[in-house]
Amino acid sequence: MFPSMGVLRRQSDTKSLADPLCGSTSGTCACVESPLPSAPYCRTEVGSRVTVHGIPAERCARSPFPLAGLGHTRRVSRLIEPPVPREVAVIYDAVGNRVRGMIVSELGRSGPLSTTDLAQRVGIARNYALKHLAKLEEVGLVRADTPREVRARRVTLWSVDVERREQMIEQFNGFLRGQ
CATH class of the missing domain: 1.10.10.10 (Winged helix-like DNA-binding domain superfamily/Winged helix DNA-binding domain)
Structure with a gap:
């Protein structure tokens, strides 16, 4: 359970690989569970590219999808390019x-x-x-x-x-x- 958010994290939501940031191999990353605002646990979507902890999701040892709907997920709008010659x-x-x-x-x-x-x-x-x-x-x-x-x-x-x-x-x- 996330202490500050009251959300239960299912075992299937994590991978058992070593986490690249905290080194956790228990299947649950200490970085994600940290209630501190400075902890790098935000998931970011830019178009179809997803990053977790600033690492592209496909290279991250943890699945990016369990973080959806936990209140710290944010969508980044697409870049609008003004017309130039x-x-x-x-x-x-x-x-x-x-x-x-x-x-x-x-x-x-x-x-x-x-x-x-x-x-x-x-x-x-x-x-x-x-x-x-x-x-x-x-x-x-x-x-x-x-x-x-x-x-x-x-x-x-x-x-x-x-x-x-x-x-x-x-x-x-x-x-x-x-x-």
Whole structure:
């Protein structure tokens, strides 16, 4: 029973795996049962994505569904995106992420870099850098010295497309000025 809520928790509502936050293997998590407001037990739904304790539900050792209806479940409304010109939306998608902004900045400052060197300078994992570089390449902000088909097992040097960067800066500045 939750002491402060008076709700009985069924045994079938829990899993017997070790809880990633408190290490409990008893099938009942001490974090969830804590009546303290600072305890990380809230379930959050964003669209179809469910998180418990800030961990995606599919990776959490405890089922997210027993928490429904206990008074501490909250729904997050969908993000409403105001209409903006297509070019500005592309800019937001490309460099609206801090890591991608840092990648463009580092490539602009240092010149061509390999994926590994760039990842080390930005302070992220190599595969994470590749994911962001692919997005930046998709919008034309960075380019690789080797074609995509032959990049496997080869060192690829990445550089900023200066013309495209300046074009995006002008488009964004014009949008901010209301032009």
